[in-house]
Amino acid sequence: MTSAVLSIGGNLGDRLTHLRAAVALLGDSVTAVSGIYQTPPWGDSAQPPYLNAVVLVKDPGATPRDWLDRAHACETAEGRVRDPGRRFGPRTLDVDVIAVRRDDGTPVVDDDPVLTLPHPRAHLRAFVLVPWLAVDPEAELPGHGPVAALLDTPEVAADLAGVTARPELSLESME
Numbered sequence: 271m272t273s274a275v276l277s278i279g280g281n282l283g284d285r286l287t288h289l290r291a292a293v294a295l296l297g298d299s300v301t302a303v304s305g306i307y308q309t310p311p312w313g314d315s316a317q318p319p320y321l322n323a324v325v326l327v328k329d330p331g332a333t334p335r336d337w338l339d340r341a342h343a344c345e346t347a348e349g350r351v352r353d354p355g356r357r358f359g360p361r362t363l364d365v366d367v368i369a370v371r372r373d374d375g376t377p378v379v380d381d382d383p384v385l386t387l388p389h390p391r392a393h394l395r396a397f398v399l400v401p402w403l404a405v406d407p408e409a410e411l412p413g414h415g416p417v418a419a420l421l422d423t424p425e426v427a428a429d430l431a432g433v434t435a436r437p438e439l440s441l442e443s444m445e
């Protein structure tokens with residue numbers, strides 16, 4: 271049994287539809303969804319704003335690698351095209367595996383480049399931390415501590431003003 275924290279986001283096409291499709295594809299594994307936030311592009315500023323959210327998932331049968339495979343399946347289903355020349359460039363849907371925990375609560379830590387856990391840039395990204403904290407006020411990023419405290423670090427604090435809640439948009443209206 272593992273549980274995982276997934277970051278979902280996109281800035282091309284019908285952004286809300288792509289996010290909702292990801293939640294639908296993740297199916298019964300979804301235990302909670304955050305609200306939706308509009309966020310400025312991180313890492314490559316010459317692109318449109320993103321919609322971002324965080325999804326908490328749990329599955330008795332899922333290995334850590336299964337979460338990556340499911341993340342990629344969501345991206346493929348929503349027509350993501352990778353541009354090898356533009357690492358942080360625009361996309362219809364991005365699903366990142368932020369952290370994975372075993373049934374006993376211990377975090378999975380792995381420096382495998384195919385699936386690095388926790389996600390090596392999560393602690394720097396307001397677009398991940400803000401929705402995660404909203405859906406889990408006790409959230410902790412393994413190796414980095416409470417998510418609430420990470421919002422005060424200079425790299426993240428500088429980005430907070432650009433993160434805007436979009437309460438009129440919801441991931442939960444698909445049912």
Ligand SMILES: Nc1ncnc2c1ncn2[C@@H]1O[C@H](COP(=O)(O)OP(=O)(O)OP(=O)(O)O)[C@@H](O)[C@H]1O
Pocket residue numbers: 338352357358359364365366367368382383384385386387388389390391
């Ligand atoms: N925790 C992780 N979550 C998602 N992908 C990961 C993770 N760790 C390693 N990867 C690898 O990163 C590769 C590139 O992923 P992707 O194209 O989604 O990157 P990106 O979303 O542009 O940037 P970033 O990884 O910084 O979010 C994937 O092929 C995947 O194997």
Ligand SMILES: Nc1nc2c(c(=O)[nH]1)N=C(CO)CN2
Pocket residue numbers: 278279280309310311312313314320322357358359364366397
């Ligand atoms: N605001 C925002 N910026 C990004 C995002 C994202 O989801 N949201 N994903 C990226 C690739 O992981 C690169 N930059």
